[in-house]
Every structure is written in structure tokens, then in C-alpha cells.
Amino acid sequence: MSQVTRRELFPGVWLRAVHTDKFKSAYLSLTLLCPLDKDTAGPNALIPAVLRRGTAVHPDMESLSAALDELYGGAIEPVVRKKGETQCVGFVASFLDDAYTLKGEKILESAAALLGEILLNPYTQDGCFCPDYTAGEKQNLIDRIRSQINDKRTYATQRLVQEMCQYEAFGVDKLGSEESVAAVTPQSLWQRYQQLLRQAAVEVYYCGSADADRVEAALRSALAPLENGGERSVPDCQVRLTAGPEPLMATEELDVTQGKLALGFRTGGQTCWEESYPALTMMNAIFGGTTLSKLFLNVREKLSLCYYASSSLEKQKGLVLVSSGIEFEKFDTAKNEILAQLDAIRRGEIEPWELEGARRTLIGGHLATLDDQGRQEEFWLGQAVAGLDTTIEELCAQFETVTAEQVAQSAQKLELDTIYFLKGKEG
Amino acid sequence: MEKLEFSQVGERMYKEKLPNGLTVFVFPKPEFQKGYAFFATNYGGMDMHFCLDGEWHDTPAGVAHFLEHKMFDTKEGNALQDLAANGASPNAFTSSAITGYYFESTEKFEENLRILLSFVSVPWFTPESVDKEQGIIGQEIGMIEDDPEWKVFMNLMAALYQNHPIRVSVAGSVESISHITADTLYACHKAFYDPANMVLCVAGPVEAEHICQVAKEILPKEAGPIAAKDYGPQESTRAAKALVEEKMEVSTPIFQLGYKGDALPQGEERLRSQLVGELALEVLLGNSSPLYAKLYRQGLINRNFSYGCESYPGCFFLCAGGESKDPEAVREAIAQEAGRIGRDGVDGKLWERVKKGVYGNKVRGLNSFENLCVGQAQAFFAGYDFLDFAALFASITKKEAEEMIVSWVTQERTALSVVRPKEG
Numbered sequence: 001m002s003q004v005t006r007r008e009l010f011p012g013v014w015l016r017a018v019h020t021d022k023f024k025s026a027y028l029s030l031t032l033l034c035p036l037d038k039d040t041a042g043p044n045a046l047i048p049a050v051l052r053r054g055t056a057v058h059p060d061m062e063s064l065s066a067a068l069d070e071l072y073g074g075a076i077e078p079v080v081r082k083k084g085e086t087q088c089v090g091f092v093a094s095f096l097d098d099a100y101t102l103k104g105e106k107i108l109e110s111a112a113a114l115l116g117e118i119l120l121n122p123y124t125q126d127g128c129f130c131p132d133y134t135a136g137e138k139q140n141l142i143d144r145i146r147s148q149i150n151d152k153r154t155y156a157t158q159r160l161v162q163e164m165c166q167y168e169a170f171g172v173d174k175l176g177s178e179e180s181v182a183a184v185t186p187q188s189l190w191q192r193y194q195q196l197l198r199q200a201a202v203e204v205y206y207c208g209s210a211d212a213d214r215v216e217a218a219l220r221s222a223l224a225p226l227e228n229g230g231e232r233s234v235p236d237c238q239v240r241l242t243a244g245p246e247p248l249m250a251t252e253e254l255d256v257t258q259g260k261l262a263l264g265f266r267t268g269g270q271t272c273w274e275e276s277y278p279a280l281t282m283m284n285a286i287f288g289g290t291t292l293s294k295l296f297l298n299v300r301e302k303l304s305l306c307y308y309a310s311s312s313l314e315k316q317k318g319l320v321l322v323s324s325g326i327e328f329e330k331f332d333t334a335k336n337e338i339l340a341q342l343d344a345i346r347r348g349e350i351e352p353w354e355l356e357g358a359r360r361t362l363i364g365g366h367l368a369t370l371d372d373q374g375r376q377e378e379f380w381l382g383q384a385v386a387g388l389d390t391t392i393e394e395l396c397a398q399f400e401t402v403t404a405e406q407v408a409q410s411a412q413k414l415e416l417d418t419i420y421f422l423k424g425k426e427g
Numbered sequence: 428m429e430k431l432e433f434s435q436v437g438e439r440m441y442k443e444k445l446p447n448g449l450t451v452f453v454f455p456k457p458e459f460q461k462g463y464a465f466f467a468t469n470y471g472g473m474d475m476h477f478c479l480d481g482e483w484h485d486t487p488a489g490v491a492h493f494l495e496h497k498m499f500d501t502k503e504g505n506a507l508q509d510l511a512a513n514g515a516s517p518n519a520f521t522s523s524a525i526t527g528y529y530f531e532s533t534e535k536f537e538e539n540l541r542i543l544l545s546f547v548s549v550p551w552f553t554p555e556s557v558d559k560e561q562g563i564i565g566q567e568i569g570m571i572e573d574d575p576e577w578k579v580f581m582n583l584m585a586a587l588y589q590n591h592p593i594r595v596s597v598a599g600s601v602e603s604i605s606h607i608t609a610d611t612l613y614a615c616h617k618a619f620y621d622p623a624n625m626v627l628c629v630a631g632p633v634e635a636e637h638i639c640q641v642a643k644e645i646l647p648k649e650a651g652p653i654a655a656k657d658y659g660p661q662e663s664t665r666a667a668k669a670l671v672e673e674k675m676e677v678s679t680p681i682f683q684l685g686y687k688g689d690a691l692p693q694g695e696e697r698l699r700s701q702l703v704g705e706l707a708l709e710v711l712l713g714n715s716s717p718l719y720a721k722l723y724r725q726g727l728i729n730r731n732f733s734y735g736c737e738s739y740p741g742c743f744f745l746c747a748g749g750e751s752k753d754p755e756a757v758r759e760a761i762a763q764e765a766g767r768i769g770r771d772g773v774d775g776k777l778w779e780r781v782k783k784g785v786y787g788n789k790v791r792g793l794n795s796f797e798n799l800c801v802g803q804a805q806a807f808f809a810g811y812d813f814l815d816f817a818a819l820f821a822s823i824t825k826k827e828a829e830e831m832i833v834s835w836v837t838q839e840r841t842a843l844s845v846v847r848p849k850e851g
Contacts, residue, residue, distance in 0.1 A: 022458040024437065025791040061723060065715030069780040072787025096787040100436060140729055147678055255676075291511045307566075353512060360514030360534060367460040367533040373794070 002370070004391065005212045009204065009220055012232025016380045017215045018207040026097050026108060026208030027373035029079075030115060030223075031090035031381060032200035035235035036082065036169045042176025043184050043192045044089050046134075046141055048078030050189065052091070053133040054123035067114055071107050072096035076115060082174035083385040084237035084316030088203075089196075091115060092377065097209050108210050109218045116222030120197070128190035138181055145178050149254075153308075156260035156422050157323050163250040164264040164418035168238060170317050197225075201232040203384045207373045234387060237316045241269045243417035251421045258307060260422040261334055263322040268413030272315040272386050278398040279406035284313040284320055285358035286407060287345060292357040294341040295322070305334045316386055320414060328423045335419065348408040355404050363396045428635060433814040436790050440803070440814065441635035448623025448650030451642055452803050453635035456796070462536040462631025463796035466547050467527035467804045469626075470619035472597030473739065474524075477654040479618045484654075487606040489564070489599020490615050492521040496560055497552055497612060498528070506546035515539045521597050524739050525808065527801060536633065537641060544627075544645040550616045552609040565601045575675045579846045583683040583746065586668040586842035590659050591742050618654035622646050626807050628800035658741040664689060666842040673846050680847045683748035684758055687840045688736075688831075691743050693810035699823070700831075702816060704736030704745055707828040709781045710773045711764060711836065712747055716781075718764045727751050727760070738809075745835060754845045765836035768829060778825045786820055 002020035009015050034044050058064045068074045074095040081088040095111045098104075123130060149155050158173060165171035175181075204223075206215045243266045270280045288295035288311030295309040307325035314321065326334045369375045369392055379392060429442040441453040475486050498519070499506045510517040515532035517539075528547050532539050571577050584594045598604075629638050666687050688704070691697040712718050712734060722728045734747035751757050792798050802813040 020458075022456075024793050060720060062715065062717065062720035065720075066777075066780055069715050069784035073784030073791070074787065094791060096791055100787075100790050102783075102786070136726070139726075143679070143729070150678070292508065297508075357512045357514075361511065361516075364461075364514035364516070364533045368531065371459045371461050 006389070007212065007216055009216065009223065010227040010229070012229060013202040013204070013223065013226050014384065015204045015206065015216060015219060016384065017212040018376060019209070019211055020207065021099075021209050022371075023208065023373055024097055024100055025373065026095045026111070026210065027093070027206065027377060028095070028111060028115060029090065029092040029205045029377050029381070030119060031088045031203045032196050033203060033234055033385060034087045034089060034196065034200050036085045036087045036172050036174075038172045038177065039180060040176075040192065041087055041172050041174065042141070042180030043189055044087055044196065045080045045175045046137055046181060046184060046189060047193050047196065048080070048089050048091060049137040049141060050129055050133050051118050051122050052076070052078045053137065055117045056121045056123055057117055059123045064118075071111055071114070072101060074107070074111055076118060080174050081381070083382050084314075085169040086235045086237070086385045087174060088381060088385065091118065092374070094373070099209055108208070108214065112218040112222040120223070120225050125186075129186040129193070131186050134184065134186045134189055138184055141175065141181050142178055145173075145175050145181065148175075152254075152256060152258070152260055152422065153323060153325065156262045156420060157321055159250070159252065159422070160262040160264050160321060160418060160420040163248060163420055164319075165317075168240065198230045199232060201234045202226060203381060205377045205380055207376060234385065239269060239271055239318045240266055242266060243415035247416045248418040249421075250418065251423065253423055253425045256422065256424050259326045259328045259331065259424070261324045261326050261331060262420040263335070263338060263416060264418040264420070265320040265322075265414040266417050267318040267320060268415060269318060270410060270413055271318045272388065276406070276410055277315070278395070279402050279410045281313060281315075281362060282355075282358055282399060282402045283345065283407045283410040284311055285362050286350060286354050287311050287320070287342060287411070288322060289313070290358060290361045292354065292361065294344065294354070295324075295338065298341055299324070299334065299337050303337060305330055305337055309338065315382075331421060339416070342411060342414065345411040346408060348404060350404045350407060355407070359399055359402070362399050366392050366396050366399075428639070431812065433817055436793060436814060436817045438793065438814055440812070443635070443639050445622065445639060445643055445646075446649070447643075447647055448621065449642060449646060450626050450807060451635075451639050452626070452628045452800075452807070453633065453638050454628075454630040454796075454799055455633060455635065456630055457632050459632055460533045461531050461796070462533075462629065462633055463529065463531045463800055464540050464543055465527055465529040465628045465797070465800035465804055466543055467525050467626055467628075467801075468619050469524070469624050469808045470526055470615070471522050471524040472595060473592035473658065474619070474656050475592055475595070476657045476659075477618060478657070479654040480652060484614070484618070486611060486615060487599060488595045488603040489597070490607055490611060491526050492598045493560065493564060493604060493607050494612050494615055495519050495521045495526050495528075496564060497556065498547055498550070500551050500556055501546050501549070502551050506542055509542050510539055513539050513542075517543070523593055523597055525805065527804065529797070529800070531796070536631065537637070540629070540638070540641055541645055544642060548620065548622075548646055550613055550620075552612050554609050557607065557609050557612065561604055561607070564598065564604055568598050568601055568604070571598060575677045575681055575846045578673060578675060579681050579683045579748065579844050582671040582673060582846075583685045583842060583844035586671045586844055587666050587685045587687050587744055588742065589662055589667045591662055592658055593739055593742050617651075621651040621653055623650040624653045626804045628803045630796040630799055656740075661690065662742065665839045669842060671842070671844045674849045675846050677846055677848050679750045679752060680754055680845055681748070681750050682754035682757070682843060682845045683746055684754075684761065685842045685844070686745040686835045687842070688743040688745065688835050690741050691738055695811050695815065695819070697738060697809050698806070698811045698815055699819060700743065701736060701738055702820060702823055703827045703831055704743075706782060706785060706823060707831045708734045708736060708745055708747065709785055710777060710828060711768065711832055712761055713781065715784065716777070718760060722757060722760060727753060727757055754843060758841065758843050762836065762838070762841070765832050769833040773825055773829055775825070778828070782820075782823070789816060789820075
């Protein structure tokens with residue numbers, strides 16, 4: 001069985017270590033927790049990409065790749081994520097576990113050192129990031145921001161959130177805006193980087209066959225310069241309890257053949273910090289979270305109103321987001337039917353197979369997380385940002401006891417806040 | 428029951444051939460929560476021309492994929508929902524060579540396995556349900572034809588090959604699937620879904636004996652005849668066309684380069700060539716090759732650049748692609764680098780390093796039950812065991828990779844497919 005520990009490496013720098021023999025690889029991630037903010041999101045997102053281009057010791061990608069090959073083809077990838085109103089920027093790394101090296105080499109220490117080198121000892125010119133790498137990665141990030149519109153399904157949800165939370169930090173995209181990225185200079189990025197190293201809370205994750213003491217020693221040595229930081233604090237998340245008196249309506253026209261309808265609900269203060277969280281999660285699963293859900297079986301399959309229809313839960317911010325693909329002229333029917341399905345849950349019209357199906361799917365999905373290092377990392381990072389210590393097994397036990405009545409009560413608190421509709425251009 | 432140990436990579440595999448001809452592979456993983464089952468037939472999109480009971484059949488493009496969609500229908504309802512109600516995540520896919528059905532579950536694994544084996548082996552089609560599916564798959568075809576990544580790859584296949592059925596879309600076309608009837612589906616199910624033409628691979632906290640027992644109970648008791656397949660005459664090694672271009676809604680040009688290889692025999696030799704191909708790509712244009720760094724620096728490729736080596740019966744090729752403002756320049760740079768390798772050889776240190784990297788990546792990939800089970804199913808149909816790579820890997824020489832680069836990365840074997848943005 002695996003053993004999960006949590007230790008403070010330096011003030012504000014935490015290690016979550018999962019000790020297990022069941023994987024062929026060791027997984028290591030390092031994340032700087034930054035408050036989500038429209039002015040800094042772009043530069044923050046750029047930092048790991050520029051850092052990954054080269055270090056003082058390995059000044060270009062070729063020499064970094066060579067160093068990774070020596071570690072049996074390890075991977076260190078820059079990553080930007082959004083958890084509640086926290087922008088998580090850093091690296092995820094995966095290496096061959098020591099048990100499977102051909103000559104018995106120990107990889108963890110070298111891997112941790114390389115990760116530390118990439119974060120803390122970048123390739124510089126004139127005392128800051130090199131103009132060449134900065135310009136190249138700026139262009140890559142801008143291309144990535146621009147290409148978000150290519151996937152209309154994700155784009156619709158992103159636009160919904162942007163409209164719904166326009167006066168809240170949550171409305172900011174994890175990659176920031178094109179303008180804020182374009183304005184970056186090697187000097188301004190360097191200042192931002194120095195600031196983050198001093199102020200951001202740091203979350204380190206390890207999963208593999210090394211015990212926590214060995215992991216702690218390897219990371220203390222690799223991340224030693226982080227010992228001297230300032231006050232590192234984990235960002236907050238503001239929760240709005242209610243929607244406005246009337247739902248906000250946003251419509252956009254693009255050259256598309258399929259319409260996208262997205263609905264955003266406030267959960268009335270139900271979040272991962274509340275006792276009602278297991279019921280809220282079950283409610284979302286029954287509403288639109290699985291292939292047994294009301295949205296999938298009724299709106300999609302039975303009534304053929306949508307090409308797809310599903311709902312997702314933002315557990316920190318307290319939002320339920322519905323996403324669907326429809327024909328343009330089905331806007332009213334589809335919207336009304338989605339709301340009718342929610343009303344059915346509010347009235348407690350939940351069949352035993354719906355309740356049990358949702359419960360089994362949720363529990364199955366959570367337990368399967370224990371079999372996947374990446375998904376486990378994602379879970380623990382979410383817990384770290386939320387300041388929670390609940391384990392996957394404990395959550396599963398909570399799902400076991402949720403009743404249909406609690407699910408109905410949870411649905412009753414949902415308030416429709418914003419409707420977003422993406423349709424084709426006229427003519 | 429046969430027990431195979433692959434101690435170098437910490438794996439153990441049980442193998443049993445049942446009296447009905449089905450081969451079962453089990454990877455016991457007592458320390459895991461979930462179990463994964465993959466049930467596949469050696470039948471895919473390219474198997475359109477075949478002989479059963481002495482009679483040759485020509486079937487429309489897209490039958491294997493259509494069949495995959497319809498197999499979930501049961502007399503009582505739909506197997507997808509039955510599996511989901513048990514907390515399982517089921518799905519299926521059709522490739523050019525195989526069709527596979529699978530699920531993952533942490534609870535009720537045996538019950539879910541019974542459902543899987545049963546719905547795949549018992550066909551249930553009606554003219555009405557076939558009609559309805561024609562509409563659904565028609566929409567799916569419309570969606571993939573709008574997908575530039577798919578388009579650029581299919582165009583590459585059509586450029587590399589003159590007549591091999593790898594050129595044909597697995598899903599078929601709206602026109603080709605309009606010829607599919609319930610009778611076509613029953614006939615193809617009979618021809619290819621016999622246990623003797625199938626494989627079952629399971630990984631998870633399970634016992635091998637027990638898995639075989641369940642399979643014996645659910646599946647037909649005896650083996651039936653298996654259809655003989657035909658892919659047409661052996662292709663020459665010359666690419667049919669050097670360049671194919673198309674315009675679509677993309678923000679930058681995307682491209683795929685293909686290098687046509689020699690078709691491979693079954694068995695270990697095939698695995699060996701596959702490994703040589705992977706290593707050849709790494710030293711020629713892989714992430715730690717000198718060429719990759721140069722192209723990235725010049726802004727000719729970005730992080731989307733990817734590459735692979737693909738083998739199917741009757742065809743084997745190397746490919747590489749991604750986004751580029753100038754795909755022709757990428758093609759030229761690779762050709763030049765291949766020429767340089769021909770003259771100077773591959774740097775010895777680079778070779779050792781890359782070999783270590785590729786090996787580690789392959790071993791890390793074994794974390795995934797899907798990778799393990801799908802990999803073993805494909806390997807079984809190709810005549811070897813997936814995990815044989817671990818022992819074979821050390822014996823692959825630099826010379827083999829150099830020879831492949833020199834003889835394959837040539838002008839006459841190269842095809843380039845580009846999808847460019849629409850103007851204005």
C-alpha cells in the first residue's frame with residue numbers, strides 16, 4: 001500500500017510525498033501558487049516555458065534533452081493550471097524509477113537536481129532572461145492563446161466563465177491575455193520571476209519508490225535557494241453566494257456549423273470546504289457528470305436535442321457549468337430542457353439506478369486516481385491550493401452515504417447566473 | 428497455462444489458448460485498484476477484401492468501424508449503459524488493423540468482463556438501428572473530415588501508397604457507409620469475430636485462471652473458420668506522390684512527412700525493425716538530435732512536432748509532422764541531415780544517450796494498463812510478445828539505424844502532405 005506524507009521543506013515550501021512501489025516511474029512536480037490576476041497571468045504563464053529553454057549549466061534545449069536522456073528519457077514539462085482563483089505555474093516531471101535502471105543507477109537525486117537547476121539557475125544574458133528565448137516563447141504562448149478558439153467546445157466554456165466572472169479573478173484565463181504577454185520584455189519577466197521565487201507558496205509533489213526522508217533530502221539540496229524567501233502565502237478564492245436577479249445573456253457569432261450553448265450556475269455557497277460537498281458532487285454527476293446522467297440520457301439520447309451535453313463542477317469557486325452542442329434554432333428548446341432536468345432533481349425525481357450509478361462512477365473514478373501518478377498529483381495539488389487534507393479514500397467513504405434527498409437539496413441551491421450562446425454568422 | 432517472466436521490467440504475463448481458439452493474456456497487478464480488459468479482433472478498416480468458406484467478398488469502406496458502433500446494441504438494450512451502471516468506463520476503437528473493446532473498473536470486474544465478452548460475441552442488428560447509425564456515423568465522418576490533423580495524415584497515406592488499403596479512411600465515407608446493411612454486418616461479424624481470430628488481454632488485481640474460466644463460460648465453445656485477407660499486390664518502395672497540399676481553416680500550416688519503408692514479415696523481425704525505426708527517428712530528428720534543436724531555434728518547428736514509426740500488414744513507414752511556416756524547408760533539412768549521417772555516421776555518444784532515453788520511456792509507458800494490453804494484442808496479431816522489446820533492445824546496433832536512415836530517407840521514398848490556411 002502507498003503511504004502519503006506532507007512536510008514543510010522551507011517556510012512556505014511544502015512537499016507531498018507518496019511512497020509506493022507500484023509504478024515503473026517516479027513522478028515529481030513543482031508548482032508556484034500565484035493569485036490569478038489579469039496583469040500577471042500572462043507573464044506568469046510564460047516563465048516556466050522560458051526557464052525550460054536552458055540553464056546556466058545546460059544552456060540550450062539540445063543539452064537539456066541530452067541530460068534528460070542520461071536520466072533514461074526523463075521528461076520535465078512546463079505546465080500552467082488554474083485551481084479556483086490560484087494560477088499554478090511550474091513543472092511536472094516523470095523519470096524511470098530506480099528499480100528499473102539497467103545498471104542500478106539512482107535517478108531521483110539527479111532528477112531533483114535538474115529540476116532545481118531549471119527553476120533556479122536559468123540561462124541569462126546581461127543579468128536577465130535572454131532576449132532570444134523570451135521572444136520565442138512569447139510567440140509560442142501567443143499562438144497557444146490564439147488557438148484556444150479552435151476547439152469550440154472548450155472555447156464556449158471559457159467564454160462563459162469570462163462573462164460570468166468578469167468582475168472576479170476567476171474570469172481570468174490561466175494563460176492570461178495576448179496583450180499582457182506581448183508587453184513582456186526580458187527585464188520585466190526577470191523581475192516577475194524574482195518576485196515569484198520570493199513570494200509564491202511552493203508545492204512539491206513526489207510519487208515513487210523512494211521513502212519520504214530520501215525525497216526530502218534530495219529536494220532540500222536541489223531547492224536550497226528557496227529557503228531565503230519572503231512571506232509565502234497561498235492565494236484565496238472568493239465565493240459569490242448568489243446569482244443576479246436575472247441571468248446574464250451573452251451571444252457571439254463565429255463561422256461555425258454547430259452551435260454551443262453553455263449555462264453557468266452559482267452553487268449558493270456549496271464548495272469543497274462545506275460539509276455538503278459530497279452531495280454537491282453527486283448532484284453534478286446525476287445532472288450531467290457521467291454517461292448515465294440526466295443531460296446525457298434525456299437531452300442528448302432520448303430527445304436528440306444536443307450533440308453532447310454535460311456539466312462540470314468548479315469545487316472551489318462554487319460553480320456548475322453546463323456545456324452543450326446544438327443546432328442554432330434549438331436554443332430555446334435545449335435551454336428549457338436542460339433547466340427542466342435540473343428542476344427534476346430539485347423535486348427529488350432521482351431513480352435508484354441514477355443515484356447508485358452516479359455513486360459507483362464517482363467512487364470508481366476516484367479510486368482509479370490512486371493508480372495514476374499524474375491524476376494523483378492533480379488531486380493533491382487541488383487539495384494543497386484549497387488547504388485541505390482529505391484523502392481520496394475518505395472522499396469515497398463520504399460519497400457512500402449521500403442520499404437522494406441531500407442531492408435534491410443541493411440542486412435547490414443552484415442559481416442560473418449566465419447563459420452563453422455561440423452561433424453561426426448570419427447569411 | 429504458460430507463465431512468462433519479464434524480470435528486467437518487473438512484469439509477469441500468463442498466456443492460455445482456449446479450446447475455442449481464443450488466446451488470453453493476463454497481467455496480474457495485485458497492488459492496483461482498477462482492472463482493465465481489452466477484447467480485440469484482428470479486423471480493421473483496411474480489411475475490405477477477404478475470403479470466407481472459399482468465397483471472396485468485397486465490402487464497402489467503413490464496415491469495421493460501423494460494426495464497432497453497433498456491437499454495443501444488445502437484444503435487451505445497450506451494453507454501454509450496463510457497464511456504466513456498474514461504475515465501469517467502457518469504450519472501443521477501430522484502427523486500420525484491429526477493432527478493440529475495453530473497459531476499466533474498480534468494482535464488479537468479473538460482472539463487467541462478462542458483459543464485455545457477451546456483447547462483442549453476440550451480434551444484434553436491425554434494419555432500423557442500422558439506418559439510424561448511418562446518420563450518426565455520417566455526422567462523425569463530417570466532423571473528422573473537418574479535422575486538419577486527420578486530413579493531413581490521410582493525405583500522406585494517399586501520397587505514400589499507390590493502392591494499399593491503408594489509404595482508405597477507417598470510418599469510410601458518407602457514400603460508402605450508405606451501402607452497409609444489417610446483412611453486411613452479420614457477414615463481417617461471422618468472418619472476423621470468431622474467438623480464434625481474437626485476443627483478450629487483462630491487467631489488474633485478478634487471477635489468470637479465473638479470467639480464462641469466465642471466457643470459457645461466455646464465449647462459443649468451438650473455433651469457426653477465419654477469413655483470409657488480401658491487401659492487393661506488394662507496393663514498390665517509391666512514394667506514389669511527392670507532395671499533396673490542401674487548404675483548410677488552420678492558423679498556421681500543418682504538415683506530415685512520410686518515408687516509405689519495406690513491408691515487414693511477422694514475428695520478432697518485425698519488432699526489431701520497429702525498434703530500429705524508433706531509434707533511427709530519434710537520432711535523425713528526435714528531441715535530443717542536433718537537427719531538432721536547429722529547427723526549433725529557426726522557428727521551423729515548435730513543441731507540437733512529433734514523429735513515429737508505424738507498421739501494418741503490407742506497409743511500414745516513418746513519419747514526422749506538426750506545425751511549420753515552411754514545411755518544405757523542414758523536408759530539405761531532414762534530407763540533408765540524412766545525407767550527413769550517411770557520410771559521417773551517427774555520433775556514438777548521441778546513440779548511447781538516445782538508446783537509454785528510448786528504453787526508459789518504453790518502460791515508463793508500462794504504467795498504463797491500456798498501453799500494456801493494447802500493445803500485447805497488437806503484438807500477438809503481429810506474431811511476437813509486446814514485452815520482448817526489453818530483452819531485444821540492447822542488441823540493436825547503431826549500424827542498423829544508420830542503414831535504415833540511408834536507405835529510407837531518400838527523395839524517391841519521401842512524401843510531404845501539407846494543410847495550409849485559407850487565404851483572406
